[in-house]
Amino acid sequence: MLILILKKEWLESKREGRTLWLSRIILLLLACALLSSWHSYQQLQIQKTQVAKSERERWLNQGEKGPHAAAHYGVYIIKPDTGLSVLDPGLTDYQGAVLRLEAHKKNDTLFRNIQDSIQMQRFGDLNSAFIFQTLLPLLIILLGFNSIAAERESGTLKQLLANGLNPKTFYMAKVFALSGLALLLFVPVVLYIVYWLLFGDNITADRSALFIVSYIGYLFIWALMTLIVSSYAQTARSALISLLVIWALGCLLLPKFAIDNAEKQYPTLSSQMFQSKLESEIYTPERQQAIAKFKQDTLDKYGVDNVDQLPFAWSGAQLQFGEKFSDKVFDRLFGQRQMQLEAQSLHYQSAAIFSPFIAIQTISMAAAATDFAHHQLFSNAGEIHRRSIQATLNGDLKDNGLTTRNRSKNYQGDHHLWGKIPKFSYKYPPIGQLTSNYGRAVICLILWLVGLISLSYFAIRRIKNEGQQ
Amino acid sequence: MNLLICLCEIKNLLRERLLWLVFIITVCFSVLASYNGYQWAATQNAVIKNAQQEQHQATSIAQQGLAKRQALNTPINWWGDSYDLRGQAFYLMVNYATKPPLPSAAIAIGQSDVQLYFFRMLVTQKQAFINQYEVVHPLSLLIGKFDLAFLIIYVLPLLLISICFNALTQEKQSGQLRLLMLQGLSPLRLLFNQLLIRASVIILPLLLISIVALLTFSSGISLLALVLFICLILAYAVFWLALSALVISYGKTSAYNAAVLVIAWLSFVIMVPAILNTAIVTANTAPSRIEYVDILRDNSDAIDKSSSKVMAQFFQDHPELANKNSADTTAGQSNTSYSTKKIAKIAALEAAMQPFDDDFQTVLMAQQLQAEQFSYLSPATLLQSALFNLSGNGLIRHQQFIEQVLSHHKILRDFYQQSISAAHQRGDFSPCTGCIARVTITDLTQVPKFTFQEQRSDAPLASIFILLLFSGIFILLASLRLLAMNRSQAGSALV
Numbered sequence: 001m002l003i004l005i006l007k008k009e010w011l012e013s014k015r016e017g018r019t020l021w022l023s024r025i026i027l028l029l030l031a032c033a034l035l036s037s038w039h040s041y042q043q044l045q046i047q048k049t050q051v052a053k054s055e056r057e058r059w060l061n062q063g064e065k066g067p068h069a070a071a072h073y074g075v076y077i078i079k080p081d082t083g084l085s086v087l088d089p090g091l092t093d094y095q096g097a098v099l100r101l102e103a104h105k106k107n108d109t110l111f112r113n114i115q116d117s118i119q120m121q122r123f124g125d126l127n128s129a130f131i132f133q134t135l136l137p138l139l140i141i142l143l144g145f146n147s148i149a150a151e152r153e154s155g156t157l158k159q160l161l162a163n164g165l166n167p168k169t170f171y172m173a174k175v176f177a178l179s180g181l182a183l184l185l186f187v188p189v190v191l192y193i194v195y196w197l198l199f200g201d202n203i204t205a206d207r208s209a210l211f212i213v214s215y216i217g218y219l220f221i222w223a224l225m226t227l228i229v230s231s232y233a234q235t236a237r238s239a240l241i242s243l244l245v246i247w248a249l250g251c252l253l254l255p256k257f258a259i260d261n262a263e264k265q266y267p268t269l270s271s272q273m274f275q276s277k278l279e280s281e282i283y284t285p286e287r288q289q290a291i292a293k294f295k296q297d298t299l300d301k302y303g304v305d306n307v308d309q310l311p312f313a314w315s316g317a318q319l320q321f322g323e324k325f326s327d328k329v330f331d332r333l334f335g336q337r338q339m340q341l342e343a344q345s346l347h348y349q350s351a352a353i354f355s356p357f358i359a360i361q362t363i364s365m366a367a368a369a370t371d372f373a374h375h376q377l378f379s380n381a382g383e384i385h386r387r388s389i390q391a392t393l394n395g396d397l398k399d400n401g402l403t404t405r406n407r408s409k410n411y412q413g414d415h416h417l418w419g420k421i422p423k424f425s426y427k428y429p430p431i432g433q434l435t436s437n438y439g440r441a442v443i444c445l446i447l448w449l450v451g452l453i454s455l456s457y458f459a460i461r462r463i464k465n466e467g468q469q
Numbered sequence: 470m471n472l473l474i475c476l477c478e479i480k481n482l483l484r485e486r487l488l489w490l491v492f493i494i495t496v497c498f499s500v501l502a503s504y505n506g507y508q509w510a511a512t513q514n515a516v517i518k519n520a521q522q523e524q525h526q527a528t529s530i531a532q533q534g535l536a537k538r539q540a541l542n543t544p545i546n547w548w549g550d551s552y553d554l555r556g557q558a559f560y561l562m563v564n565y566a567t568k569p570p571l572p573s574a575a576i577a578i579g580q581s582d583v584q585l586y587f588f589r590m591l592v593t594q595k596q597a598f599i600n601q602y603e604v605v606h607p608l609s610l611l612i613g614k615f616d617l618a619f620l621i622i623y624v625l626p627l628l629l630i631s632i633c634f635n636a637l638t639q640e641k642q643s644g645q646l647r648l649l650m651l652q653g654l655s656p657l658r659l660l661f662n663q664l665l666i667r668a669s670v671i672i673l674p675l676l677l678i679s680i681v682a683l684l685t686f687s688s689g690i691s692l693l694a695l696v697l698f699i700c701l702i703l704a705y706a707v708f709w710l711a712l713s714a715l716v717i718s719y720g721k722t723s724a725y726n727a728a729v730l731v732i733a734w735l736s737f738v739i740m741v742p743a744i745l746n747t748a749i750v751t752a753n754t755a756p757s758r759i760e761y762v763d764i765l766r767d768n769s770d771a772i773d774k775s776s777s778k779v780m781a782q783f784f785q786d787h788p789e790l791a792n793k794n795s796a797d798t799t800a801g802q803s804n805t806s807y808s809t810k811k812i813a814k815i816a817a818l819e820a821a822m823q824p825f826d827d828d829f830q831t832v833l834m835a836q837q838l839q840a841e842q843f844s845y846l847s848p849a850t851l852l853q854s855a856l857f858n859l860s861g862n863g864l865i866r867h868q869q870f871i872e873q874v875l876s877h878h879k880i881l882r883d884f885y886q887q888s889i890s891a892a893h894q895r896g897d898f899s900p901c902t903g904c905i906a907r908v909t910i911t912d913l914t915q916v917p918k919f920t921f922q923e924q925r926s927d928a929p930l931a932s933i934f935i936l937l938l939f940s941g942i943f944i945l946l947a948s949l950r951l952l953a954m955n956r957s958q959a960g961s962a963l964v
Contacts, residue, residue, distance in 0.1 A: 094607035272520050
């Protein structure tokens with residue numbers, strides 16, 4: 001019986017033509033999106049590898065200079081991408097991909113693509129995530145809104161039920177037909193991931209599994225939602241309107257309200273105030289006093305009257321002390337800002353209980369490592385690297401700089417010292433370790449699925465009751 | 470007859486729950502969008518006010534501490550000395566370049582959330598500050614804000630479709646249309662009256678609320694801006710109503726009309742702009758910022774290595790800055806201060822990077838030009854461009870701001886360059902062996918200040934015209950179809 005209904009669904013959609021041309025449009029868009037994203041990704045990876053290599057060479061071959069001059073010279077590090085970012089670029093354009101590591105300063109990442117973009121960019125990019133998160137649910141709605149309501153309207157539903165059709169089988173067949181078609185459009189993406197898993201190196205099985213399973217769940221949610229509404233609606237018209245309202249709310253409006261509310265609940269300082277606060281808290285009289293105290297303590301510890309009599313270069317020790325003083329302020333102020341931004345992320349995620357779009361968007365970006373949490377992981381790793389560079393260079397200056405034993409006034413480091421700074425290399429952790437960043441979204445997606453499966457029970461009962469009437 | 474149709478339509482509509490729902494949604498969304506726009510403009514104003522206060526405060530503090538500094542005889546680092554030109558130029562200067570929001574800013578947040586509207590200036594290479602940005606949650610940039618522009622571009626057509634898709638069709642399906650036609654009523658007249666009444670349920674509250682909000686909270690908004698705003702909304706609404714009329718004129722079921730109109734909305738508002746954007750960006754690929762970093766570093770290294778060449782070039786360009794006691798520029802270099810060298814290197818780096826900066830600018834302008842040329846493919850892109858420019862939060866005004874910021878940056882560099890050179894030649898930085906530097910800047914009000922020069926922008930008359938032109942074509946086609954329907958229905962009624 002199930003196969004028979006599925007055959008009938010297929011015949012109907014073939015006859016109507018709507019399914020085919022809508023699917024063709026989506027497939028064409030998907031092919032364009034995949035090709036253009038893949039091409040950009042390949043180019044970007046070549047650029048990133050080349051620039052990282054030449055940056056490393058520049059660092060190693062910077063010649064002889066004071067370690068502190070080298071600290072100011074600094075290094076630029078580049079954020080890595082995963083192969084899944086081809087499918088979901090997420091926040092890539094809205095977060096910089098380059099970070100400058102230098103003395104005395106903790107920088108934000110540089111060069112957000114959105115700043116080099118035209119205003120039309122605000123309509124969004126054509127990418128696979130956009131197609132699957134926004135367009136495919138609409139396709140499911142357009143294909144499925146009348147699948148039960150139209151049968152009811154035309155009276156065929158009662159006839160079918162009178163002929164002994166099992167409502168459960170009928171409903172299941174509709175679910176399989178609708179979600180099957182949506183999943184068919186998802187096949188190119190699965191193939192891309194499998195190919196990448198087999199022949200690529202920037203993709204992991206855990207992230208890929210999360211990505212695929214979540215999207216299957218998401219598409220299934222929209223198929224179920226469409227059929228539940230269709231089975232309750234008296235007419236195809238009311239089913240369509242209700243579903244479009246749900247789609248517009250879930251995919252367009254709720255995300256806006258959710259992030260807007262998150263920003264209001266957990267506000268951050270404007271950059272102008274933040275920078276002003278940062279400067280006023282680092283370069284304070286307390287800092288001068290702390291340095292003076294450190295100097296006195298050091299002199300006392302070594303039992304000397306003057307820094308020139310110390311067994312090491314005072315400048316190196318003072319610079320490192322200054323760095324540590326600034327680091328505490330960075331930890332506090334940047335930490336507060338990061339906490340607020342993370343709270344905004346979580347607050348936004350909580351709204352996934354009202355919108356499966358928010359859930360899939362969060363999970364998809366997390367799997368592709370294009371979300372805010374991964375950006376923070378990279379920034380934090382960069383900051384650890386920066387501090388280690390400063391500690392090594394200041395330590396070297398302290399040990400080998402101006403001392404009573406080594407009166408060379410122009411101590412300079414060379415490639416031996418620069419080589420002591422390890423090459424920055426960062427790999428994102430396994431996705432399982434980051435559940436705190438997207439766990440709410442996963443729970444919400446599961447709740448949506450469970451909730452809609454439960455509602456399907458009532459939808460089937462309603463169809464059954466109709467037959468009994 | 471028209472009045473009678475309208476009264477009848479109002480009666481019918483009042484009976485429907487959908488009308489009230491749409492009306493309430495319109496009112497709530499209009500209030501919320503107006504509030505969000507106003508809040509954003511207020512936030513920008515507050516940040517700019519803070520920046521100005523910080524600048525003013527720095528000047529006042531310097532004035533108050535001048536006597537103390539002049540009496541100082543203990544060593545002080547120049548980079549921490551507010552009364553040292555070098556410290557001010559490279560580290561301490563509080564000098565902001567700001568772009569105040571226009572009174573019409575609440576209409577569209579536009580690009581103002583991704584493009585910085587304030588820069589703290591220092592004598593440094595422009596690459597160090599021009600790409601700065603406001604740190605907010607990147608998701609809020611991706612998703613965008615719920616402002617009037619979003620409400621009008623995305624939600625207004627949906628609301629119009631939701632209330633208009635079954636106009637005439639309802640009467641046709643229930644058989645009322647034949648009866649009405651027998652009484653001499655044409656479907657054309659019935660449809661246009663229905664659409665007019667239904668649309669006014671959405672357009673009137675939207676216009677009323679947004680205009681009252683703009684007049685109340687956006688002090689100084691010009692009458693022209695308001696009139697253009699109203700015209701843009703009306704032209705966009707007319708476009709969607711005309712399209713609805715055209716779809717309805719085909720005489721299919723209301724579900725079919727709804728599906729076609731939703732697909733049209735999806736195409737015009739979501740897909741065409743996204744495809745256009747992707748196509749334009751792919752056709753005019755911007756240079757890579759990652760490679761830009763590489764080039765910047767290479768140039769910076771090259772300038773560091775060829776310091777003497779850079780200085781020779783610098784003194785050739787600025788002979789007035791060479792040591793006056795020296796006979797030639799080469800001799801002038803030997804006594805060049807650290808600061809002059811630093812400024813010379815900044816100028817050299819900016820000059821070396823200029824072709825690459827120009828590349829970005831050229832591509833951006835080419836993309837923008839194509840975006841404007843192709844914006845006629847979708848009413849949404851047409852309206853977005855018009856609303857962004859009207860609100861002053863579009864690309865054009867931002868580009869004007871950036872040009873002025875860079876020009877101010879150069880003015881500041883020239884000011885410090887001249888002043889530092891003069892102070893250096895007077896020996897102010899090291900009056901005697903072991904002496905501390907003299908005060909070289911006493912009054913911070915002497916430092917050039919930035920004032921944004923507003924430039925006239927074109928009224929979006931072309932957008933309004935194009936929207937009305939397409940509407941006219943749709944109305945004409947719908948009228949022809951409805952007249953044909955009238956004739957055929959009349960014929961069949963007679964039979």
